[in-house]
Amino acid sequence: MSDALAGIDDIDWAELEHAYGTAEDVPGMLRDLYRSEKAADAADDLLVHVYHQGGAVCSAAPAALPYVLRAAADPAIAPAVRRELLELGGSLAYTANTADPRFVTDAWPAVWDQAVSDLLPVLHDPAPTSRIAAADALAEARHRADEVIAALRARWLVEPDQESRTQLIDGVGSLVPHADPPCEDSLDWLRQLMQGAEPATRLAAVRALRRALPGEDDSAYARTVSEVLFGSEPATWKPGGGARKATVVWAIGLLGGDGASRAEAIRRLLTHVHPLVRAGALEAAADMLSRRRSAVTELLPEVARLLSDAEPDNRLFAARVLGMCGYAARPWADTLAAMVTDEGEPYLPAQSHAVWALSRLGDARCxxxxxRRLAGERLGFSYHSVHADGWGTYELSLTEVGAGLGAHADVLLPPLRARLSAAPTLDERRALCQLLESWGAAAAPAIPELIDLLDTDAAVWALDALAAIGPVAAEAVPESRLRALLDAPPEGQPFAPRCLALAYGRLTEDREPALELLLPKLGEPYGQGNPATLLGELGSAGAPYAARLRELLPVHEEGWLPLRVAEALWKITGRADEVVPVLVRAIAPFAERGGAYRAITETVKLLAEIGAPAAPAEPVLKAFLDADERSVPHGTWRSVPEDDELCAAARAALLAISDDGLHELQPPR
Incomplete structure (x- = not known):
């Protein structure tokens, strides 16, 4: 150990930094790597402090890396710790290759060059986990690509471990773009592997070729992937054995942008005998549906078949996909309706998703x-909405399920009111208030329960709901009680004064408290959205503030601020000519590049309100509708609903702009 740590005390660690400040604690972490009872925690600490979350290579990294790699090469240290240390080195190298150069310390390149020399022998380490991690790290040695490629290929010839072999192939694919020409020899090697007999090797070669030749497609890729998926057992597709959902998703992803091949593969795998293969195909289907509108007709019928799958989680996932697709799932409404009871669907999460899917269809059978759920203990829906990427089947929120059911308030209000009166937690009271708020005037019978909450920690959400109900609620609540609430908002809720003042103004039309509180923030770089919204609510009475709004209008080219400021200015002045160009500029980039978020959809809705004077927006609105690729962020359960909402807003705007536009509109795909 003494040789491995030689020179550690000669480094002025106090002058170096990691993610949490001075690096004075790094020597202790490095020493702890040689203490068996502390080694795992020390490796974790190094990862958290020196690498953190990536994005930068701190000054402590080049000082620590040689000691990290010495420990990683020490056979006396546990294999899992050694692998984590090698992964730390690879992660730092990846960051150095991909981060803004400003955030990579100048000392890194020389230290990494030496590290590459230290890593090459680890390709021959007795532990497969170390060989795998070393190959992965060496894939970042772009400045020595030719040398490392030769080492990876040489090791592949004698490597007995299948997972290590696929990692070596990956490394070659990653480094080929950085090799000095010619690199045809390595490309030919990968193509030969793609034509081999071992399924995992063939798929790894396809992935490596895609990395080696980014942007270039080859029909051989799709052919190879299809041959593997439909000519071999799932356990052979990736090292490790066994059919795994993630492996199926990964393998389908190797088909790249070939939509037809991907859809065909998904359809076939949805009928696979193994439930985990079907699960992977379901996730791949959801992802494809989140990206392409045409995928609805290509995939949804096959997804719907899995509503009767023997595996409960597959039934759940299929119901969620159908619910995600909204009205496109109408042909399977009867099947979903049969799943909303214990007799029709014994698995409660799948049953809950069927209820949600019917609500998305506007089907009263939900x-x-x-x-019954509202009246019982087994609600089956969460009190919070989850906004996350990926395809986790977390609980849907009560608001997501019930927000569109205001027309059925006569049935839902009795159990909801009883539940609200007895709700033991703030989370539950808040969720029930938010549901009532979404129903607007239809929630009026719940006014007594909402008034009771004005003296509780749920006052903010109760007043929001009362404001949404409208005049009948304003008549029911003494103004003195509301003013007392403004004077003494709930403790521990810093947002409460702002929210209460806004809701009070909407309920009573007395906006003075909100103006007094929010107008000072109008000129600040943050917090301008609410003041602008408030001024818009004033209508023509907001004229004294029009000049200030005009100053704010060009501050940002996209996002919430131009929307809120433009909306306020239009509502105050009635002049569309000064706001429409700003709104069009804010949404136009998203018609080309996608990724439209909530503010973009709300901007399109505002253009619909403006009507005919919004005619300059027509080309952008039509572009949103004409694309097959969805214009919103992909890869989440919200992608399809958000895209449907954006398209509905665009159609409404075009219709409002011109009756002639009606003939050009296309129904949702």
Whole structure:
């Protein structure tokens, strides 16, 4: 150990930094790597402090890396710790290759060059986990690509471990773009592997070729992947054995942008005998549906077949996909309706998703089961909405399920009011208030329960709901009580004064408290959205503030601020000519590049309100509708609903701009 740590005390660690400040604690972490009872925690600490979350290579990294790699090469240290240390080195190298150069310390390149020399012998380490991690790290040695490629290929010839072999192939694919020409020899080697007999090797070669030749497609890729998926057992597709959902998703992803091949593969795998293969195909289907509108007709019928799958989680996932697709799932409404009882679907999460899917369809058969849930202990829906990437089947929120059911308030209100009166937690009270708020005037019978909450920690959400109900609620609540609430908002809720003042103004039309509180923030770089919204609510009475709004209008080219400021200015002045160009500029980039978020959809809705004077937006609105690729962020359960909402807003805007536009509109695909 003494040789491995030689010179560690000669480094002025106090002058170096990691993610949490001075690096004075790094020597202790490095020493702890040689203490068996502390080694795992020390490796974790180094990862958290020196690498953190990537994006930068701190000054402590080049000082620590030689000691990290010495420990990683020490056979006396546990294999899992050694692998984590090698992964730390690879992660730092990846960051150095991909981060803004400003955030990579100048000392890194020389230290990494020496590290590459230290890593090459680890390709021959007795532990497969170390060989795998070393190959992965060496894939970042772009400045010595030719040398490392030769080492990876040489090791491949004698490597007995299948996972290590696939990692070596990956490394070659990653480094080929950085090799000095010619690199045809390595490309030919990968193509030969793609034509081999071992399924895992063939798929790894396809992935490596895609990395080696980014942007270039080859029909041989799709042919190879299809041959593997439909000519071999799932356990052979990736090292490790066994059919795994993630492996299926990964393998389908190797088909790249070939939509037809991908759809065909998904359809066939949805009928696979193994439930985990079907699960992977379901996830791949959801992802493809989140990206392409045409995938609805290509995939949804096959997904719907899995509503009767023997595996409960597959039934759940299929119901969620159908619900995600909204009205496109109408042909399977009867099947979903049969799943909303214990007799029709014994698995509660799948049953809950069927209720949600029916609510997305506007099918009244979701109402009785939701009323039963509200009246019982087994709600089956969460009190918070989850906004996350990926395809986790977390619980849907009560608001997601019930927000569109205001027309059925007569059935849902009795159990909801009883539940609200007895709700033991703030989370539950908040969720029930938010549901009532979404129903607007239809929630009026719940006014007494909402008034009771004005003296609780749920006052903010109760007042929001009362404001949404409208005049009948304003008549029911003494103004003195509301003013007392403004003077003494709930403790521990820093947002409460702002929210209460805004809701109070909407309920009573007395906006002075909100103006007094929010107008000072109008000129600040943050917090301008709410003041602008408030001024818009004033209508023509907001004229004294029009000049200030005009100053703010060009501050940002996209996002919430131009929307809120333009909306306020239009509502105050009635002049569309000064706001429409700003709104069009804010949404136009998203018609080309996608990724439209909530503010973009709300901007399109505002253009619909403006009507005919919004005619300059027509080309952008039509571009949103004409694309097959969805214009919103991909890869989440919200992608399809958000895209449907954006398209509906665009159609409404075009219709509002011109009756002639009606003939050019296309129904949702």
């Amino acid at each position: 109402v009785p089961p939701l009323a």
